[in-house]
Amino acid sequence: MTELFPNLAIAYGEIFLALGAMVLLMVGVFKKDSVNMVSWLAVGFMVITLFLVLGNGGEQRFTFSNMFVADGFTQFMKILVLVASGLAVIMSREFFKLEGDNRFEFPVLLVLATIGMMVMVSANDLMSLYMGIELQSLALYVLAAFKRDSERSTEAGLKYFVLGALSSGILLYGCSLIYGFVGSTNFTSIATALYGGEASIGAIIGLVFVLSGLAFKISAVPFHMWTPDVYEGSQTPVTAFFAVAPKVAALALLARTLYVPFGELSSSWAQVVIFMSVASMLLGSFAAIMQTNIKRLMAYSSIGHVGFALLGLIAGTTDGLKGLMIYMAIYLVMNVGMFVCIMSMRRKEEGMVEDIGELSGLGQTHPMFAAFISIFMFSLAGVPPLAGFFAKWYVIIPIVTQGHFVLATIAVLASVVGAYYYIRIVKVMYFDDPVEGFVPQKSYAMKIIMTLSAILVLAFIIPQISRPVLDGAANAAQGLVQN
Numbered sequence: 001m002t003e004l005f006p007n008l009a010i011a012y013g014e015i016f017l018a019l020g021a022m023v024l025l026m027v028g029v030f031k032k033d034s035v036n037m038v039s040w041l042a043v044g045f046m047v048i049t050l051f052l053v054l055g056n057g058g059e060q061r062f063t064f065s066n067m068f069v070a071d072g073f074t075q076f077m078k079i080l081v082l083v084a085s086g087l088a089v090i091m092s093r094e095f096f097k098l099e100g101d102n103r104f105e106f107p108v109l110l111v112l113a114t115i116g117m118m119v120m121v122s123a124n125d126l127m128s129l130y131m132g133i134e135l136q137s138l139a140l141y142v143l144a145a146f147k148r149d150s151e152r153s154t155e156a157g158l159k160y161f162v163l164g165a166l167s168s169g170i171l172l173y174g175c176s177l178i179y180g181f182v183g184s185t186n187f188t189s190i191a192t193a194l195y196g197g198e199a200s201i202g203a204i205i206g207l208v209f210v211l212s213g214l215a216f217k218i219s220a221v222p223f224h225m226w227t228p229d230v231y232e233g234s235q236t237p238v239t240a241f242f243a244v245a246p247k248v249a250a251l252a253l254l255a256r257t258l259y260v261p262f263g264e265l266s267s268s269w270a271q272v273v274i275f276m277s278v279a280s281m282l283l284g285s286f287a288a289i290m291q292t293n294i295k296r297l298m299a300y301s302s303i304g305h306v307g308f309a310l311l312g313l314i315a316g317t318t319d320g321l322k323g324l325m326i327y328m329a330i331y332l333v334m335n336v337g338m339f340v341c342i343m344s345m346r347r348k349e350e351g352m353v354e355d356i357g358e359l360s361g362l363g364q365t366h367p368m369f370a371a372f373i374s375i376f377m378f379s380l381a382g383v384p385p386l387a388g389f390f391a392k393w394y395v396i397i398p399i400v401t402q403g404h405f406v407l408a409t410i411a412v413l414a415s416v417v418g419a420y421y422y423i424r425i426v427k428v429m430y431f432d433d434p435v436e437g438f439v440p441q442k443s444y445a446m447k448i449i450m451t452l453s454a455i456l457v458l459a460f461i462i463p464q465i466s467r468p469v470l471d472g473a474a475n476a477a478q479g480l481v482q483n
Contacts (some may be wrong), residue, residue, distance in 0.1 A: 013053045142381055301380060311398075322394065337450055338377075
């Protein structure tokens with residue numbers, strides 16, 4: 001096997017997780033009341049996979065006929081994907097237990113989606129790119145409609161499926177155009193064919209179609225239309241998962257696709273990415289102002305944050321890519337913490353509540369809970385010295401260095417506008433009249449995740465906390481830009 005596929009060890013993480021998914025299915029089918037066991041096994045498999053990914057080191061290696069690559073960049077992004085997926089499994093346990101909807105299929109679907117995301121991150125060929133996206137997407141379609149007897153959940157799943165199928169068709173058509181005009185699907189071969197020469201109009205059109213398909217996966221404008229409805233309609237653990245892990249994987253894939261095979265066409269794709277970035281920042285900032293549902297607000301927030309993350313790609317430098325990776329690491333922590341808070345918005349009679357007005361007077365009824373939400377809101381707004389400020393700092397400085405002053409100004413103004421709806425939630429909690437309080441969060445796992453997230457957001461300014469992330473991102477970015 002190793003003779004047929006040299007360097008197969010770099011894919012051990014994906015192979016192990018795929019085998020683990022089969023084991024989880026067997027355990028779930030043949031053992032009664034196995035939800036807790038399947039959930040913790042899923043988390044355990046992801047932890048083992050994390051160590052397998054770390055064991056690869058940062059050296060660039062290829063396998064499966066150069067269709068699969070591992071380097072420092074893939075290692076960094078896979079760690080984020082695995083951490084986000086593992087936390088999503090843990091967060092879902094308490095939620096489904098209280099909802100009376102415990103089913104072992106949920107962690108299995110999360111594991112299958114995670115395998116697809118890991119393949120996306122390591123894709124070095126248009127075929128492996130598409131395979132990873134489809135493996136992820138098929139699992140996500142089911143997750144969106146996981147609550148079968150809910151109209152909202154069914155509607156969310158249907159919308160996501162229809163629009164996702166459309167985006168997959170657009171992506172596949174773009175891949176076929178690139179293959180037809182360049183003569184290869186391999187990223188390395190495409191880069192060689194385009195090096196120092198003029199690309200045909202067909203290849204450029206193909207690239208635009210591929211960009212459109214990937215923009216759907218990251219919820220970038222103008223392919224964002226599914227996000228608010230799917231975020232609101234899906235169950236909260238599903239929304240939390242959608243908000244982080246798939247975006248990390250899709251942005252990693254987008255970065256590799258633009259930097260490696262199409263690095264020579266940066267003048268062609270830079271304008272498209274600039275438009276997506278500006279439009280996403282502005283729409284995310286202004287559209288969220290009128291939202292009353294907190295999950296829908298987080299959907300528009302995620303669209304705006306994707307716009308900021310894209311600034312790292314526009315810079316086209318090592319510092320820009322480093323900024324993108326730092327941004328996604330901090331974005332993961334902020335969103336995970338905030339969604340734990342959203343999942344804690346529960347009353348005995350009503351169950352889960354999602355209206356922002358239900359947070360009225362929370363500072364008086366649940367002061368510690370209100371403090372946690374305030375920390376995450378201020379960080380998402382980019383208020384210094386919280387981690388969210390440094391996330392935006394590390395993506396804006398590289399574009400200023402490259403002379404994109406107008407773009408940097410738009411980013412700062414969009415951040416100021418966005419701060420309004422984040423701080424409005426803080427105002428509701430501390431200055432509005434109290435309403436009925438929430439049921440206290442009893443899950444120790446949820447409390448630990450919420451507390452650690454808040455500590456990391458507050459302590460990112462401390463060099464001992466931030467240095468591993470900054471150094472890891474710098475080393476990983478250096479490898480991808482040079483390639």
